[in-house]
Amino acid sequence: MGYLSCLDTVKPVRDAIDVISGKWKLPIIISVMTGNERFTDIQESIPGITPKVLAKELKDLEQHQLIKRIVIDDYPVKILYKPEPYADTLTPIIDALKGWGLKHRERIFNKE
Amino acid sequence: MGYLSCLDTVKPVRDAIDVISGKWKLPIIISVMTGNERFTDIQESIPGITPKVLAKELKDLEQHQLIKRIVIDDYPVKILYKPEPYADTLTPIIDALKGWGLKHRERIFNKE
DNA sequence: TATAGTACTTCCCTAAAGGAAAGTGATAAA
DNA sequence: TTTATCACTTTCCTTTAGGGAAGTACTATA
Numbered sequence: 095m096g097y098l099s100c101l102d103t104v105k106p107v108r109d110a111i112d113v114i115s116g117k118w119k120l121p122i123i124i125s126v127m128t129g130n131e132r133f134t135d136i137q138e139s140i141p142g143i144t145p146k147v148l149a150k151e152l153k154d155l156e157q158h159q160l161i162k163r164i165v166i167d168d169y170p171v172k173i174l175y176k177p178e179p180y181a182d183t184l185t186p187i188i189d190a191l192k193g194w195g196l197k198h199r200e201r202i203f204n205k206e
Numbered sequence: 207m208g209y210l211s212c213l214d215t216v217k218p219v220r221d222a223i224d225v226i227s228g229k230w231k232l233p234i235i236i237s238v239m240t241g242n243e244r245f246t247d248i249q250e251s252i253p254g255i256t257p258k259v260l261a262k263e264l265k266d267l268e269q270h271q272l273i274k275r276i277v278i279d280d281y282p283v284k285i286l287y288k289p290e291p292y293a294d295t296l297t298p299i300i301d302a303l304k305g306w307g308l309k310h311r312e313r314i315f316n317k318e
Numbered sequence: 319t320a321t322a323g324t325a326c327t328t329c330c331c332t333a334a335a336g337g338a339a340a341g342t343g344a345t346a347a348a
Numbered sequence: 349t350t351t352a353t354c355a356c357t358t359t360c361c362t363t364t365a366g367g368g369a370a371g372t373a374c375t376a377t378a
Contacts, residue, residue: 125210
């Protein structure tokens with residue numbers, strides 16, 4: 095009989111996960127928020143990411159209005175990626191994950 | 207030339223993502239922390255989860271010492287899942303995701 | 319003219335995640 | 349004796365994520 099309803103928490107958490115899930119989205123947002131603007135700079139700032147994955151995730155993040163793709167019509171054309179204001183709302187999540195990740199690494203080191 | 211290093215943030219965030227990634231781990235932790243202890247109760251508290259996925263994720267979470275599997279040798283045998291103290295350290299992450307998810311849903315409603 | 323940089327795309331492939339449905343072995347209740 | 353509950357497992361299948369390597373179209377520089 096009876097399970098306790100945790101839907102009030104589970105539902106919004108899943109909404110958030112749906113947007114930022116995967117191995118790369120948060121790292122890319124962090125990189126862009128740090129000030130990396132060019133495709134190659136972002137790529138080089140995130141170890142292990144391939145151009146294919148980066149291109150795909152950048153499109154995703156643009157659709158969610160977390161970053162902006164800016165074309166500058168010089169010769170040669172420049173393309174810049176900048177964070178949208180909405181990206182700032184992710185800061186508490188990033189901070190929480192960063193804090194937890196740091197302590198988790200400590201914990202694992204101390205065990206072994 | 208020169209990209210800005212964001213590794214100080216990217217690395218721990220990726221460590222955290224590696225542990226709690228996927229669609230189901232956080233919902234399961236939330237359910238267990240809410241007080242659901244039995245397999246079927248947890249299953250019923252999370253819409254859409256199948257027993258196969260739940261069984262697999264519970265094993266994962268046990269390995270990471272986030273939950274405990276307790277066998278109670280009555281007749282019939284009972285199995286209980288309880289949160290480990292380490293699960294509490296995830297609360298800031300869950301809260302941040304919950305807060306963001308709620309506002310995100312609002313934002314999307316107001317747009318359309 | 320050859321080489322390098324920029325911002326990608328294309329192809330091909332594997333692994334992991336995840337869904338659907340049914341089954342299992344134990345006990346228990348009607 | 350049939351039905352139900354509990355905690356799963358098994359099988360099969362599809363989807364998604366992601367890695368590797370190469371290519372491309374343009375421009376710039378030596």
